[in-house]
Amino acid sequence: MNFDPRGFSELTRKATEMMSDTADVPSVLRSRLGDQHELTRAADQMVASVEILVRELRSFDTSAEPVVTDNYQDQ
Amino acid sequence: MELAVSIGSRLGSDHRLTELANTAASNIDNTLREVRNAAAQKQVSAPGLAGLHGALQTATLPVSPTEEIHDPAPVVTSFPSLAGLDSEHWLHAFVDELLAQARASGGITFESTERLLQQRKDEFLRDFLTARRMYRAYPRLFPEIGDEPPQAISP
Numbered sequence: 001m002n003f004d005p006r007g008f009s010e011l012t013r014k015a016t017e018m019m020s021d022t023a024d025v026p027s028v029l030r031s032r033l034g035d036q037h038e039l040t041r042a043a044d045q046m047v048a049s050v051e052i053l054v055r056e057l058r059s060f061d062t063s064a065e066p067v068v069t070d071n072y073q074d075q
Numbered sequence: 076m077e078l079a080v081s082i083g084s085r086l087g088s089d090h091r092l093t094e095l096a097n098t099a100a101s102n103i104d105n106t107l108r109e110v111r112n113a114a115a116q117k118q119v120s121a122p123g124l125a126g127l128h129g130a131l132q133t134a135t136l137p138v139s140p141t142e143e144i145h146d147p148a149p150v151v152t153s154f155p156s157l158a159g160l161d162s163e164h165w166l167h168a169f170v171d172e173l174l175a176q177a178r179a180s181g182g183i184t185f186e187s188t189e190r191l192l193q194q195r196k197d198e199f200l201r202d203f204l205t206a207r208r209m210y211r212a213y214p215r216l217f218p219e220i221g222d223e224p225p226q227a228i229s230p
Contacts, residue, residue, distance in 0.1 A: 022103065042109055046099070060092060
């Protein structure tokens with residue numbers, strides 16, 4: 001199938017950005033609600049699915065940028 | 076999610092990447108919806124969840140003690156309640172922690188109070204940054220905030 005590789009690089013970049021933006025949601029919920037809470041598990045599932053998507057996109061698009069995470073660290 | 080639509084339009088709806096993108100979009104939507112529902116219904120007792128949702132509102136609305144009383148709450152005589160603050164306001168948790176600390180240690184010092192207040196501030200900023208990213212990424216999931224003009228941060 002034909003597709004624009006430049007457009008795909010942009011999609012990969014956006015997905016990577018989305019992964020960074022959502023990376024700390026599970027840790028925030030875990031610290032407040034605990035490991036077993038349904039919201040924590042839902043957030044874990046959300047982040048995992050985004051990570052899988054980014055990994056597969058990067059495999060598909062070899063020109064993608066390196067993955068950069070932006071986890072907030074507790075002081 | 077636009078990303079899933081873009082991938083689907085390029086590769087087709089049956090492609091593995093499209094399925095992964097749809098799954099990710101669905102998980103994000105579900106998570107945010109559940110967080111919003113839980114915060115709105117106040118069924119979760121943990122203060123952090125209210126903070127996540129509250130931080131979103133704080134990002135766009137000024138603190139307005141006399142306008143934020145929504146619950147026909149029972150009479151409570153705590154200082155924040157007397158001040159007319161919402162039950163989820165951070166001052167409630169701060170005062171409770173301060174009093175608990177005073178009971179445990181036998182007194183209140185400026186240093187311990189400052190530490191506690193700094194913890195509250197750090198916690199608020201963490202929640203605010205997370206909530207702001209969520210709102211910017213998915214504004215349509217927060218329709219009640221979208222129409223409000225942006226305001227300065229005021230925990």
